[in-house]
Amino acid sequence: MRAVALLLLVLLLAGCTQVVAGRGAAADPTGPTAAVAAPVTDAAGAAAAATTAIEDFWRIELPAAFGRGWTDIATLLPVSPGDALPPCVEDIAEVADQAYYCPSADAVVWDAAQLVPALFAEHGHVGVVVVLAHEIGHAVQTRLGVDEAAARDPAAYPTILQEAMADCYTGVVVRHLADDPVPGLPVGTAERDAALQTLVGFRDPLGVAAGDEGAHGNAFDRVSAFRAGFDDGARRCAEMTVPERGFTQVRFGSAADQARAGDLPLPDLLVAVGRDARDWSTALSGVPGWTAPPLVTDGCPEAAAQGPARLCPAADPLAPSAVDVDLAELTPLHRELGDFAGATLVSGRYGLAALRAGGAAVEGVDAGHAAVCLAGAYAGQLLVAPVDFRLSPGDLDEAVQVLLADDWAARDAAGRADPAEHGYERVARYEDGLRGGPAAC
Structure with missing residues (x-):
């Protein structure tokens, strides 16, 4: 397989991060989008609309699905060269082509100069939604106590599982946008496929195995996790385990x-x-x-x-x-x-x-x-x-x-x-x- 033009590797900062049963029918997101306002027309607008819509969704969904109130994320920060140093990094150059969630600062940070414009150009507004929903998905994990659980039992919550959960929460968000359209962020069948194509670009380099430290998943596993959230909702994401996921990525078998x-x-x-x-x-x-x-x-x-x-x-x-x-x-x-x-x-x-x-x-x-x-x-x-x-x-x-x-x-x-x-x-x-x-x- 050849390298992709854009590979998002979520920064692993301090504290950051089968048989699939019971699948519901996928939404048919072709109807409602006709009445939605035209999509946002630039990357910055897509990021702003996405972060607002995603937090609005979790304010309702977290209590509904888990009985817990949502605390707004402390910092949602687009970063460009020359800006002040964002939380949890030592050099602003570390943010280039990156997006990350830092639990210690409760901050979602993204590269507004390169990453988001590239995603918008390649996949439209849904590419930006996928990136930001994934990072806010890590914030959902923090609010549900996954960080503490992982600290107690790291083997039960390896990086690849935490990333699969965040991909799953991304699917939940995209399903919401398909079912309950948000002005400027329509999700029809084309955008739904573009969301999967975006995740393909986030796959691990070839030869990374599921058990490797820092593994995020191959394209198949990441798309599978997204689909679990899209089809089955947020509780499915929280219940994910390594055996249930059946991660498929492997090392090379020979030189x-x-x-x-x-x-x-x-x-x-x-x-x-x-x-x-x-x-x-x-x-x-x-x-x-x-x-x-x-x-x-x-x-x-x-x-x-x-x-x-x-x-x-x-x-x-x-x-x-x-x-x-x-x-x-x-x-x-x-x-x-x-x-x-x-x-x-x-x-x-x-x-x-x-x-x-x-x-x-x-x-x-x-x-x-x-x-x-x-x-x-x-x-x-x-x-x-x-x-x-x-x-x-x-x-x-x-x-x-x-x-x-x-x-x-x-x-x-x-x-x-x-x-x-x-x-x-x-x-x-x-x-x-x-x-x-x-x-x-």
Whole structure:
């Protein structure tokens, strides 16, 4: 995986900082936003509107969810070069490209000269909301006693769990903005996906493991935590534990894998995933004597509507067919996102092949939903018991990115996807498959 243009590493100052059950349905934030005032038009305005809206929300939500009153944050401070030294740092240069919460001063501080403008330019106002809601999420933790609990039992509250909780509280805030629109900060489906894309940019560097001191989470884990808050509310965030989260980020398994940043060259990837996903699909079908089709390149252009990876048509589901990849489409995707982006699309087509062999329909909305979920199930078994082909650091992040980029993974065998679903729902279905296996699909 390649480095992102902007990586937010929350400052770790003194005292600062699975199977997912019971998920509610995601909000449909398309309706209310039409009546909301136009979005704020600059980064400073977005930060000001966001901090006001977020604190207004927690003044109501903290008593409602936890029976505790909200104490306004003592300091909410945008910082630019030349400003006075902010709380909890020794040099103002430490704030460059950063945002942080310092519990000892009860201060949320952010770089107003570089970080917030860059986020606004890349993701709009919701990118700014995500950063500030995350830091104020740490203030929520302080008010709920997490700092004291972590001091008593550090093993129960490692950094990665505290960061997941803050990501979760961020999801709670974004859900509130979707359900109860705030003037200037509309949240529709585009903004909801942009919130996930913002979190992708905050992922840990490749090779950081979940148990490392200061780990914040890979993109998959951070998006998962956000979704828990968005779908299930604030109490879910407070109840998070390390076992329940099932953090997925790992170290490199070999020096060779680290040297290539976890990415196989495309020809090698196609050989490896073509063999491994084919075996997985064969077993998944449960059909005696059936073998999943081979992986070929440019073998069925008539199925091009499915995207870079296609399940080639076959009149007889048990007859030889193929899973095809279009190298002209897959090569730039491989270059821009990494090898597991393509593997995600290929494994979903193999999921459809298994469904077709078992007599299930491979056209229609349900088939597209199943394809995404089964791609997640394929990745999940690589986490649990890999034999030959295995996940590298960054692979699940690449899966999240390709799911957010387009609906390829969710297209049925006719090349159609559910028009009511967006990146958020695709990521949700993928996670359901990864956590729950094929039975969840």
